[in-house]
Amino acid sequence: MDVDSDFDLLKILKERVAENIALHQQHVNPQFAKVLKMIGFDRSYVRGEGPYLYDVEGRQYLDMLAGYGVFNLGRNHPVIKKVLTDFINCDYPSLVKMEAPLTSGLLAEELKKRVPPNLDTVYFSNSGAEGVETAMKFARCATGRLRILHCQHAFHGLTIGALSVNGEDSFRHGFEPLLPNCTAIPYNDLESLRAELAKGDVAGFVVEPIQGKGVAVGRDDYLISAAQLCREHGAIFILDEVQTGLGRTGKLFAREYSGVVPQILVMSKALSGGFVPVSAVMAERDIFMKVFSSMERCVVHSSTFGQGAFAMVAGLATLHVLDTEKIVENAQKMGELFMGGLLELQKRFEMLKEVRGKGLMIGIEFGRPSSLKLRLGWDLAHKVNSSLFCQAIIIPLMVDHAVLTQVSGHGLDVIKLLPPLVIKEADVSRFLMAFEEVLKRTHHFPGPVWEVAKRFGKQLVRR
Numbered sequence: 001m002d003v004d005s006d007f008d009l010l011k012i013l014k015e016r017v018a019e020n021i022a023l024h025q026q027h028v029n030p031q032f033a034k035v036l037k038m039i040g041f042d043r044s045y046v047r048g049e050g051p052y053l054y055d056v057e058g059r060q061y062l063d064m065l066a067g068y069g070v071f072n073l074g075r076n077h078p079v080i081k082k083v084l085t086d087f088i089n090c091d092y093p094s095l096v097k098m099e100a101p102l103t104s105g106l107l108a109e110e111l112k113k114r115v116p117p118n119l120d121t122v123y124f125s126n127s128g129a130e131g132v133e134t135a136m137k138f139a140r141c142a143t144g145r146l147r148i149l150h151c152q153h154a155f156h157g158l159t160i161g162a163l164s165v166n167g168e169d170s171f172r173h174g175f176e177p178l179l180p181n182c183t184a185i186p187y188n189d190l191e192s193l194r195a196e197l198a199k200g201d202v203a204g205f206v207v208e209p210i211q212g213k214g215v216a217v218g219r220d221d222y223l224i225s226a227a228q229l230c231r232e233h234g235a236i237f238i239l240d241e242v243q244t245g246l247g248r249t250g251k252l253f254a255r256e257y258s259g260v261v262p263q264i265l266v267m268s269k270a271l272s273g274g275f276v277p278v279s280a281v282m283a284e285r286d287i288f289m290k291v292f293s294s295m296e297r298c299v300v301h302s303s304t305f306g307q308g309a310f311a312m313v314a315g316l317a318t319l320h321v322l323d324t325e326k327i328v329e330n331a332q333k334m335g336e337l338f339m340g341g342l343l344e345l346q347k348r349f350e351m352l353k354e355v356r357g358k359g360l361m362i363g364i365e366f367g368r369p370s371s372l373k374l375r376l377g378w379d380l381a382h383k384v385n386s387s388l389f390c391q392a393i394i395i396p397l398m399v400d401h402a403v404l405t406q407v408s409g410h411g412l413d414v415i416k417l418l419p420p421l422v423i424k425e426a427d428v429s430r431f432l433m434a435f436e437e438v439l440k441r442t443h444h445f446p447g448p449v450w451e452v453a454k455r456f457g458k459q460l461v462r463r
Contacts, residue, residue, distance in 0.1 A: 048075030072270035074420040080273040083317040094309035103312035119282040128242035128268035129157025131279035139204030139236040151187040170410040197233040204236035209254035213409035215363025220258035250332030250359030272314035335359040362417040377445035401434035
């Protein structure tokens with residue numbers, strides 16, 4: 001078919017590149033646009049490559065967020081770009097309803113090679129939240145029970161079902177009441193889990209091997225014992241690897257550190273290399289067969305865009321890149337470099353309380369200093385706003401050093417590092433040098449970083 005169109009997307013993007021903040025203020029999310037301006041993150045990015053972003057002025061930024069873990073392979077990986085370009089040019093049919101797509105069968109086959117053999121069926125959807133909701137439905141249907149256990153401070157998504165097992169009050173406020181029969185228990189606390197399971201009404205327990213909010217690391221013995229307790233009490237053990245999966249922690253899945261075997265495994269984010277929304281829920285066949293229990297119920301749970309061919313093809317390409325380019329090994333190696341450098345800085349800076357994590361999922365926690373002058377500044381910042389101190393770190397990292405980071409959660413003194421897994425030693429050094437410079441300035445009160453906190457605090461009070 002001949003193509004003759006006067007629609008020139010590249011021309012539009014070039015002509016209106018600097019309008020992004022104004023357009024969001026007017027049409028999308030006015031409050032978020034205000035926040036970006038307030039913290040100096042109101043950039044106009046025009047290109048992404050690997051672990052870097054480039055703005056309209058050509059400045060290069062080191063991306064330590066990776067789209068909250070979506071871009072494990074970096075932005076615009078050439079292999080996945082080529083695969084998708086070839087695929088779109090072949091006019092392959094996608095989303096043919098009443099069809100068993102070849103592409104989703106191929107991706108499911110590949111995924112099964114990389115997990116324990118009990119996870120032998122795969123359901124595809126579009127996001128981590130949708131994957132978690134799928135797991136919740138499957139657990140309820142398979143057990144005939146209603147109650148779902150989750151952990152305090154957990155993050156499993158923001159749709160109503162996923163939000164019901166979200167342990168952060170800041171996300172829940174304004175949307176309650178949520179789903180009933182969802183119970184929060186302390187993380188890494190086996191006795192609390194045991195007590196709830198003993199009541200005999202629990203359908204499933206959903207848990208992250210490393211919590212995204214705050215980067216709390218699950219103990220190996222906790223995860224293994226939790227899975228065993230669930231089986232003993234007839235509940236489904238659901239492992240949420242939406243953020244930890246696909247190489248993030250230096251293993252393909254974080255479960256490999258402990259050897260824990262879930263009954264349901266949820267993955268998303270990095271599965272398509274960042275090109276197409278996708279998630280996969282892998283479960284034991286017995287669970288699947290209780291959900292899809294007859295021919296009449298063969299589509300009792302489904303999603304319009306689930307098994308979309310572009311997502312499936314991108315997933316196949318992503319697994320190929322992970323296999324052939326030693327991405328997971330690089331995550332382990334670079335994570336060790338980060339941890340070594342950060343632990344060295346911890347010895348020298350009293351407000352650097354703890355460094356934790358695995359691979360390239362790292363939490364940097366700050367704590368109240370011992371020296372009087374710094375303690376006064378710390379208390380002042382926290383009196384104004386509990387999240388203020390970390391803003392005084394991430395703002396100069398961005399403005400002065402072109403390093404993109406973010407606070408790990410509301411009210412936490414934790415910055416989370418979640419860079420693309422393709423970073424190199426030079427990128428680690430770049431971050432550590434920038435972070436050290438900011439720490440030096442932070443440990444002087446009053447000083448330039450404290451002025452950032454003061455100015456930010458005034459704006460919060462004014463609002």
